[in-house]
Amino acid sequence: MFSRYRDDLESEFDATVPLMPAAGEVRGLYSMLRYHMGWADAQGSDVDSPSSQGKALRPTLCLFACEALGDKWRRGLPAAAALELVHNFSLIHDDIQDGDVERRHQPAVWSVWGQPQALVAGNAMRSLADLAALRLTRRGVSPEKAVGASLLLTNGYLEMTMGQCSDLAFEGRLDIGLDDYLQMVSRKTGALIRCGMEMGALIASDDPEEVRAFSRCGSRLGRAFQIRDDILGIWGDQGATGKSVGNDIRRKKKSFPVVYALSVAPDPARDRLREAYSRETLDDECVQDVLGLLDELNVAKYAERMTREQADLALKEVDSVSMPGWAREEIRLLTEFLAARQY
Amino acid sequence: MFSRYRDDLESEFDATVPLMPAAGEVRGLYSMLRYHMGWADAQGSDVDSPSSQGKALRPTLCLFACEALGDKWRRGLPAAAALELVHNFSLIHDDIQDGDVERRHQPAVWSVWGQPQALVAGNAMRSLADLAALRLTRRGVSPEKAVGASLLLTNGYLEMTMGQCSDLAFEGRLDIGLDDYLQMVSRKTGALIRCGMEMGALIASDDPEEVRAFSRCGSRLGRAFQIRDDILGIWGDQGATGKSVGNDIRRKKKSFPVVYALSVAPDPARDRLREAYSRETLDDECVQDVLGLLDELNVAKYAERMTREQADLALKEVDSVSMPGWAREEIRLLTEFLAARQY
Numbered sequence: 001m002f003s004r005y006r007d008d009l010e011s012e013f014d015a016t017v018p019l020m021p022a023a024g025e026v027r028g029l030y031s032m033l034r035y036h037m038g039w040a041d042a043q044g045s046d047v048d049s050p051s052s053q054g055k056a057l058r059p060t061l062c063l064f065a066c067e068a069l070g071d072k073w074r075r076g077l078p079a080a081a082a083l084e085l086v087h088n089f090s091l092i093h094d095d096i097q098d099g100d101v102e103r104r105h106q107p108a109v110w111s112v113w114g115q116p117q118a119l120v121a122g123n124a125m126r127s128l129a130d131l132a133a134l135r136l137t138r139r140g141v142s143p144e145k146a147v148g149a150s151l152l153l154t155n156g157y158l159e160m161t162m163g164q165c166s167d168l169a170f171e172g173r174l175d176i177g178l179d180d181y182l183q184m185v186s187r188k189t190g191a192l193i194r195c196g197m198e199m200g201a202l203i204a205s206d207d208p209e210e211v212r213a214f215s216r217c218g219s220r221l222g223r224a225f226q227i228r229d230d231i232l233g234i235w236g237d238q239g240a241t242g243k244s245v246g247n248d249i250r251r252k253k254k255s256f257p258v259v260y261a262l263s264v265a266p267d268p269a270r271d272r273l274r275e276a277y278s279r280e281t282l283d284d285e286c287v288q289d290v291l292g293l294l295d296e297l298n299v300a301k302y303a304e305r306m307t308r309e310q311a312d313l314a315l316k317e318v319d320s321v322s323m324p325g326w327a328r329e330e331i332r333l334l335t336e337f338l339a340a341r342q343y
Numbered sequence: 344m345f346s347r348y349r350d351d352l353e354s355e356f357d358a359t360v361p362l363m364p365a366a367g368e369v370r371g372l373y374s375m376l377r378y379h380m381g382w383a384d385a386q387g388s389d390v391d392s393p394s395s396q397g398k399a400l401r402p403t404l405c406l407f408a409c410e411a412l413g414d415k416w417r418r419g420l421p422a423a424a425a426l427e428l429v430h431n432f433s434l435i436h437d438d439i440q441d442g443d444v445e446r447r448h449q450p451a452v453w454s455v456w457g458q459p460q461a462l463v464a465g466n467a468m469r470s471l472a473d474l475a476a477l478r479l480t481r482r483g484v485s486p487e488k489a490v491g492a493s494l495l496l497t498n499g500y501l502e503m504t505m506g507q508c509s510d511l512a513f514e515g516r517l518d519i520g521l522d523d524y525l526q527m528v529s530r531k532t533g534a535l536i537r538c539g540m541e542m543g544a545l546i547a548s549d550d551p552e553e554v555r556a557f558s559r560c561g562s563r564l565g566r567a568f569q570i571r572d573d574i575l576g577i578w579g580d581q582g583a584t585g586k587s588v589g590n591d592i593r594r595k596k597k598s599f600p601v602v603y604a605l606s607v608a609p610d611p612a613r614d615r616l617r618e619a620y621s622r623e624t625l626d627d628e629c630v631q632d633v634l635g636l637l638d639e640l641n642v643a644k645y646a647e648r649m650t651r652e653q654a655d656l657a658l659k660e661v662d663s664v665s666m667p668g669w670a671r672e673e674i675r676l677l678t679e680f681l682a683a684r685q686y
Contacts (some may be wrong), residue, residue, distance in 0.1 A: 003442070005460075014624070024512070025505065025509045025511075025512045026505050026508065028508065028512075029504070029505070029508050050421050064579075079653060093462055093466065096458075096462065097458075097459040097462055098459075115439075115440075116440040116441075117511075119436055119439065119440055119462070120440070120504055120507055120508060123436065123469075123500075123504055124470075124501060124504045126495050127500055130473065130493075130497045131497050131501070134490055134493050134494050134497065137490060142486070143485070143487045143489070143673075144485035144486045146490050147477055147480060150473075150477050150493065151474065151477050151478075154470050154473045154474050154477065155470075155474065156511040157466075157470055158467060158470040158471070158474070159465045161372070161463055161466055162368065162369050162372070164463055165368040165369065165371065165372050165463060166368045168368075168459070169371075189497070232658070261455070287629045294626065
């Protein structure tokens with residue numbers, strides 16, 4: 001999907017995190033970033049077939065919005081690269097924060113180079129992202145729009161930070177409602193996805209209503225993406241996701257299925273759920289018990305319906321925006337993929 | 344000095360890190376930032392006489408450059424606030440990195456709220472700084488200049504990051520020359536100080552030569568500032584600096600006096616120095632021995648001469664720039680203060 005953006009995106013990434021041969025320490029710093037992105041191994045050698053690169057969802061949405069609104073989409077490349085780098089900066093810091101030793105089937109940056117270096121590497125990644133967005137002017141984007149795009153990116157990331165704070169605050173609580181949950185994910189995950197659509201639309205269009213429509217579409221897509229992620233976190237196929245079934249239950253993650261179950265379960269079942277999530281750790285038996293309860297309550301089906309609903313709403317948001325037939329078809333396919341993906 | 348900027352700066356800071364009463368977690372996040380800035384205590388209550396605010400050197404330089412070049416200096420306030428917040432964001436992360444439990448005579452953010460929260464708080468502080476710089480347009484600064492100022496700020500911070508990497512890399516080495524050292528500090532400390540002068544000049548002036556002159560002046564001031572800092576780190580008065588005499592020697596910091604001594608000491612003295620700095624830890628006797636060696640080599644005098652030299656060069660850089668008499672006098676006083684300060 002959207003494979004026509006791939007080569008240009010890769011060149012743009014490469015130019016945004018350049019290997020500067022000058023000073024040794026700088027080279028070392030950039031090597032960490034290239035390792036995290038899956039372009040190089042821990043010794044700094046280039047990887048031939050970068051497999052761990054992830055889905056590049058945010059830059060793809062940005063370039064798509066640009067192209068769908070009739071613009072020369074290559075003008076959006078710096079914004080697309082910036083989005084992916086901000087996303088990856090946040091992953092480097094997340095892994096430090098959560099003590100996660102692995103990322104995309106390889107050791108996390110901090111577990112290779114230590115926390116202080118990973119902290120600095122993440123901050124450098126973010127600087128490179130900000131520079132990329134500010135340099136949109138070099139591609140012929142007006143300074144007004146470069147400022148606007150940079151504001152969107154920074155606000156998007158700040159919103160994401162707020163979502164992370166809510167997520168941390170929710171950890172110890174059992175009284176999270178579905179609305180609380182949806183607000184939290186629309187910040188934590190939705191903000192940068194929305195940002196992709198909105199930045200692309202802003203670069204391409206002078207009509208604020210079009211930009212807002214793409215922004216709202218992005219918000220819906222973000223929700224669909226996260227609920228699907230939560231489904232995969234519990235019932236996903238281990239081979240495709242790299243995680244075992246029930247993984248998010250074992251980690252006591254307050255994901256969509258659990259929040260929903262806690263809010264609708266009738267009394268004896270609800271008590272069992274609350275009891276399980278009050279424990280220090282969940283053993284296998286307990287995980288099986290929770291899985292059984294979710295089954296009884298038909299949670300998977302409800303979560304899938306919600307994903308579908310958000311996906312449909314996403315498409316509806318851009319219904320009135322005029323775009324070429326291919327673009328309408330592409331956004332339909334993309335939404336379909338996000339709502340039904342197995343990985 | 345420059346007390347006329349103080350009230351406006353304080354209001355600008357306040358507006359840049361607003362206490363949003365809306366959501367609980369966001370309020371919590373901003374409270375951490377306000378605590379770090381010295382405006383609130385750890386419980387979130389406002390502090391009446393904020394004493395731990397630091398010197399606000401970077402914003403002062405920015406507003407001074409703005410005013411000296413004839414501009415309405417208030418237009419530079421968002422840039423000034425951004426500089427101070429970026430500086431403080433880096434301090435929050437530095438304390439995590441170095442495991443320093445205290446900052447400005449109070450517990451560091453991470454030692455109050457834990458590392459994960461401090462990491463997020465630092466990142467939020469940086470977002471607010473970036474937003475402030477991008478919003479220069481609201482003060483009537485052109486979008487071109489807002490992009491330019493944001494590029495300066497981001498590049499300045501990236502340069503600072505590079506300096507931190509060099510600093511880390513120097514730790515285990517005994518072969519650091521004075522040039523290596525000066526390049527490292529001009530990045531680590533100098534970049535944001537230079538940035539203050541350069542951003543202010545950019546906002547006020549359309550003459551690239553004036554902007555460059557202020558930039559070079561800022562670089563020199565940064566060096567003078569850091570060498571003076573290094574002098575205070577070894578011989579500073581404990582009451583004024585909050586650190587004990589010989590503190591940086593005990594921590595085996597490769598600061599200017601030590602790098603200089605290692606490069607000029609004749610052979611038996613040099614061997615003693617190298618031996619001391621190769622040890623795991625330095626006991627009191629060893630610290631006294633190093634202090635004695637520095638004394639014999641007249642290092643303090645040399646370091647003071649170097650500070651003076653950089654300060655003089657700083658003033659020379661703006662000699663040919665036309666500015667009002669009061670501004671010429673102010674920059675002379677400021678330079679004097681930086682070169683001779685006791686804290």
